[in-house]
Amino acid sequence: MEGVMALMRPMPVSPKQGVTSPRTSVRRSTPCISTDFSKRNGCLIRAQQLDSTEASTTVPPPVSDSKDNALQLKEWEVGKLQEKVAASQGITIRRRPPTGPPQHYVGPFEFRIQSEGNTPRNILEEIIWHKDVELAQWKERKPLVSLKKALDVAPPTRDFIGALRAAQQRTGLPGLIAEVKKASPSRGVLREDFNPVEIAKAYEKGGAACLSVLTDEKFFQGSYENLAAIRDAGIKCPLLCKEFIVEAWQLFYARTKGADAVLLIASVLTDLDIKYMTKICKILGLAALVEVHTEREMDRVLGIEGIQLVGINNRDLETFTVDISNTRNLLDARRTKIIREKGIIVVGESGLFTPADIAYVQDAGVEAVLVGESLIKQPDPAEGIAKLFGKDISI
Incomplete structure (x- = not known):
């Protein structure tokens, strides 16, 4: 350490x-x-x-x-x-x-x-400002030295990237990161009967390669307790901590709660931030999914050495509007060549509801997808996965 x-x-x-x-x-x-x-x-x-x-x-x-x-x-x-x-x-x-x-x-x-x-100029800025205040309180209650001690008894990390690759090879379709999410700022409550562990079990049964767990409480009604509960329940799928990360302290905290991967958002973090945090992730054994939603962000991230996972968010994080053609726009021939040379897995995010949507982003060059709303609203999330992909992808 x-x-x-x-x-x-x-x-x-x-x-x-x-x-x-x-x-x-x-x-x-x-x-x-x-x-x-x-x-x-x-x-x-x-x-x-x-x-x-x-x-x-x-x-x-x-x-x-x-x-x-x-x-x-x-x-x-x-x-x-x-x-x-x-x-x-x-x-x-x-x-x-x-x-x-x-x-x-x-x-x-x-x-x-x-x-x-x-006054925050958009919803993402409001979230980030609140996170800054929230973090000050968390760090006072749980200083870094206490997190270091908690790491000694934290469960070992699982291979998040390996799980995505294995799922793609098994099904011929993008590996699925299924999201455990109760609510969102744009849609409100997505599922009233929200039981994170049962939902996670259904996702795993339905063929999800990995799970994403929302931990933001104020805007998404999530929690780190949900993340820990899913890990403690014996779920084998590697877990992504879906949080708005602005400080390295959050990486340590996510690791102590059972995360195998974390989300880093390029529209919030500078290149130096991303380089710094990915180094800490490597030391902690965490995979880092670096999210972009503009061409400039994509070019910035592709210029950083050591990036293994890039998520293309079809949702504009400032306006929350969705357009899945954003994936194709960002994956032009030049960028696709760089991605292949570096062995980066591209994850399609947001706006994916049908087999046609999955085929569209896969044809654009996506090897994995992160899906929340279209699955969490299904009475049986496992059956929702089969509907999303147009066939049963369970093991």
Whole structure:
């Protein structure tokens, strides 16, 4: 584990790397953070009401001689550098609100305002902002040192990639990653009688090669307890932890809960993030499914060494609209050549409901598919798999 802990040590960042030092003079107050669309109008500032132009301006925390504020300034500088790197790679999702809570109390009144700085611009950004707050609480309860101890008794990982390849060779069809998912932000509750272990058993009976388990609680009504319960129930299918991962801590936590693979989303993570996390995954024995949904993201990921699984999401993660032709668009001749040379498995994701949909993405070059909604809604998920593929693929 020494290699893992070495990777986890923070890397020094110089403020000279394209970051302008924060001003020592700042306005008296800034908007507070709201990470919920439904409550964004309740964002409070304890100050005079700001006009919309001023409210959207990003400013550092106030400067003082205290160590706490010095640390805040350094974090602000690092964050601004990360934003510049992300922007240079076409990443539009902000990892956290650029404006923070008010630093001063001015006057006896509280004003409710909404500005670009404290309002998520789309559902994915809302999820990521909430995840940042959630992670701070989790890490306080379960520091990394405790996760390291839990790894000593965690079950061994299974071969996620090998299971997909074996299923494809056995059936002549894309290997199936069947998703255990109760709800989604776009569709609401997908299955009222949701029993994750029974659903997982049905998927395995129906011929699934691997399972994907949603662990996000707020937006998908999932949990890490579901992941652990499925693993403890003796399910043989390797398990993908379907989570919005923004920090390496989540990789360790997923591993302690029985995950064999994790999801990394290119529209949220920079190239350096992906390289760093895939190295930790390798040390932990986890497979990494790196998800893309644009041509630029695909080219970024194909340029990173060591990638073995690439998922093409036909759902736009910012608007949640679905178009399965996205798979074919991203798998042109040039990219397909790179994929074959590197031995990468491409996974088709979202919008797959019929045998014709499966044939379409398979013809485009997909070797595995990740399917949730069209299976989870079936009275018998095992029979749903046979309907999806047009034949029985169970062993």
